[in-house]
Amino acid sequence: MRALIDVDSPVHRVGDEVEVKVRLINDSHSSINVNLTLDYLLEGRHVDSWVGSALALPGEATTVKASFTVSEAGLWVIRLNGDAGGSKFTESIKVRVIEGGKPIRLALVYHMHQPPWYMSDGRYYADWAFRYVHAPIMAPFFNGGPYLFHAFLNDKYSSVKLNIHLSPSLLKQWVDAVEKGYTLINGEVHLKGSSEVNTIAKVLDMYRAQANRGQLDILSSVYAHTILGYLTSRYEMIDVVDEELGVGMEVTKSVLGVNPVGVWTPEMAWSMELLDIYEKHGVGYTVLCGGNHFPGVQGDRGSIYEPYSLSGKLTVFFRDEKLSDILSFQNNIPDEKTAVKLAAMLSRSIIETNGELVVIALDGENFIAMSKTPAMVGLMLDKLYSYISRMQELGLIETTRLSQVNMPKRNITFIPTTSWLGGFTKWDGERREHAEYWVKVIDSYRYLRGLEEALGGKINEARYALWHALDSDFWWAEFWNPDLINHWIGELRRILDSRFRIAMRPLREVYDGFINRPIDVELEFDNGMDSNVKFRLMCLDTQVDLTIQPGSSRIKCSIVPRLAGSYRVPIFVVSSNYIYLQSYITLNVAHSRDPPEYKNHQP
Known part of the structure; x- marks a missing residue:
């Protein structure tokens, strides 16, 4: 006999009725009479009890419901004690009860990206952009990958507003696959119209519809996934970032049919050199890190739970690093009970910030796909959305698109140059080869700039190759990919050599x-x-x-x-x-x- 305890919402106001649900799962081959007691405790003090019983049928799940009214504010514990024919069990769940007040605005921001996995001849080095759509990564809970799962959740909880960055290089790969299929370098072919490609077309249509009905803010970015603040502050690649951002925003607009207001700054790699570039392209806002960027902010600084105007040119939101990291990295979830408890803890933690605006921002695919238990992570996220949806009904939370947030009241003048990791060594320093490859990149960039100056015009196909070589995913220490860096640097130099005669x-x-x-x-x-x-x-x-x-x-x-x-x-x-x-x-x-x-x- 297994028992799971859950509530409609892990946060309530004083005077609310809390709905309690106990699910009894009988794994045996015979029926079992189960006696149940629910004790309601406030800060360790016993307040009330409920007693009941149920017949758990063999091989089935039986649900028992109860409810109680919370009369005081504080942290309540609902403790379940059960007796299943002499076999006893205990479970519990916590509920935060608050006094009345304004709802907390919650901005969920998902950064969903893939580097350009294709080679210059159009074949694909890897197929993660597609596999994370159609492959049964999350089975048996969900038949598909994280990109499809997010779209599914958005439809299931349509009242929950979100902010989603689909990187332009990811969108291009999806569009190319839909229009002509795709082929891997190992010879594997997925034809246009195949089931895998049709699923990619489906997920694109889902995101388009969700954006068009006003549920999503779609964020754009530079085309690939370059570490912008590092490139601009150390190597003065202002021109590269400038034109790559313009191309990226055009891809977002043409593929999804929206005019993006916000941009994702890849790796949250910020430098002040980005400010004028963002202003030039009409960027309204970006999201940076409350743990690594905010402490060095200069100007009228309050807390991370409010928007800021940076020199009157850009609205900056700072994520709650702690809450974001819980969702990002506490992703090896052994069972359903742990999934429910984690979702409930996150929901309570949002309220416990007492923030005006709580921003949770993280990679959208990796915390699911890179988990040892992706099915349980999916169940946890589904449960979190269920809680958020109910908390929204109760007036405790108001999910928001960032473009809907009121204009900032505070002005800041400076944000330090750093990333979400607090530096740039992950892409330049942690691997011995980093230094050698950065020399290759910078030499190729100087070759490009000098030849363009000599010719009096841009060499666009060479710049396109450079963006690919600079994708930060290829430089990440644990996923170091010299094959693709070399390929695109080689393509860049081949183009330049063909022009310089x-x-x-x-x-x-x-x-x-x-x-x-x-x-x-x-x-x-x-x-x-x-x-x-x-x-x-x-x-x-x-x-x-x-x-x-x-x-x-x-x-x-x-x-x-x-x-x-x-x-x-x-x-x-x-x-x-x-x-x-x-x-x-x-x-x-x-x-x-x-x-x-x-x-x-x-x-």
């Missing part, structure tokens, strides 16, 4: 001259780029701006040696401080002869 050679290898006297050096260029390109030539102290025309051309430059002797000197062709061409000449430099007019000079 210039050769340079000196007409002579050796030049004679005198110290501090000009030497004319002539260079020949072969430009196969079909357009004029602008570079800077550097040799010794000489710097000359060049416009190199298509085809073959000769350019003469004058250099002035400052040292006597025979030595080699390099000639560089650069753009934006990146060296594109390099050659050498040998100089034979003698001391200068005295000018004729000084030969007979007397002191």
Whole structure:
């Protein structure tokens, strides 16, 4: 005999009637008479009791209901004592009872993302973007993965408003699969119209409908999952973040048919350099961490349970890190009893913050899929939504879309550069290889910027490849993926190499001259780029701006040696401080002869 105790809501107001439900599960092959006692205790003090009985049929679950009125505020415990034919059991559940007051606004924010798992040829390195939709990861509780389960819960509890970030790279993979199917690098094929692909189409339609009926705020972001604050603060990749955000917001708009007001900052990797970028793209709000960002905030700071205006340009919400982490990481749930208790504890904890606005923000898929017991996590989340829905009916909670929150009353001027982890070593430092690969990335980025400056325009396909190489999921220490980083860096450099087609050679290898006297050096260029390109030539102290025309051309430059002797000197062709061409000449430099007019000079 197993017994589970539950309530309609783990939070009530004084004077409410609490509905109690006891489920008796008889795993034996015969009926059992069960005697039940419910004791109602307030802060350890016995207040009332209920006594009853039930016949538990073999192999079935029997439900017994009771109710009682809570007369005082405090933490109540409902204790169940049962006697099933001499076999005794005890269970309990807690109920927080409060005085009257305004409902707490609750913003649930789910960050659902997948890196671009596809290769440059369209084949997929991994299929998590699809598997987390159609695979029976949560069986037997739910026949599907976390992306489908979230959509299912949204429909089941349609009064619960939420905020969901579906990363643009995830949306693109879904759309591509629906339109043409998908193929893995191992040769596995999922055709358009297959059951797996049809499930992906279904989940897309569900999210569209939920957003359009006003249940969801859809957050956008940069296209992939880059650590924005790190890129902008350390490597000054303002241009990369700027254009990738524009593309990401356009993907969100075109796929889901909404104009996103908020954006998710991947890894909550913030730096103040992002503020103007967000303002430029019309971003209304983002969500950062109450544990890692909020302590360093400067300005009119109250608590994490209210919105803030950052320099009048962006509304910032700070998540309750403790509550978010409970949901994120307490995800190995052995049984239904533990699932119910965790859902009840979370529900009480929301009320116990006494916050005006409580933001719970976390990855939407990982706490389910990466659990050892994903079915039980699904049951827990279903129970949490059941509690939230009932608490909303009771006027204890008001779930909200973040775009519905009133304008901030407080203004702040600075948020420190950090991530939800309190730093960036997870992506640069925890693995020995990190340093080597960041050098590859930064060298490739400088190659790109310099070539664009020389050409006078953006090389969009190269920038697209760079976004992919920078996806933070590939850099995460425990899931380090050098295969895809190398693939996309290689694709970036292949594109740039195909655009840069210039050769340079000196007409002579050796030049004679005198110290501090000009030497004319002539260079020949072969430009196969079909357009004029602008570079800077550097040799010794000489710097000359060049416009190199298509085809073959000769350019003469004058250099002035400052040292006597025979030595080699390099000639560089650069753009934006990146060296594109390099050659050498040998100089034979003698001391200068005295000018004729000084030969007979007397002191």
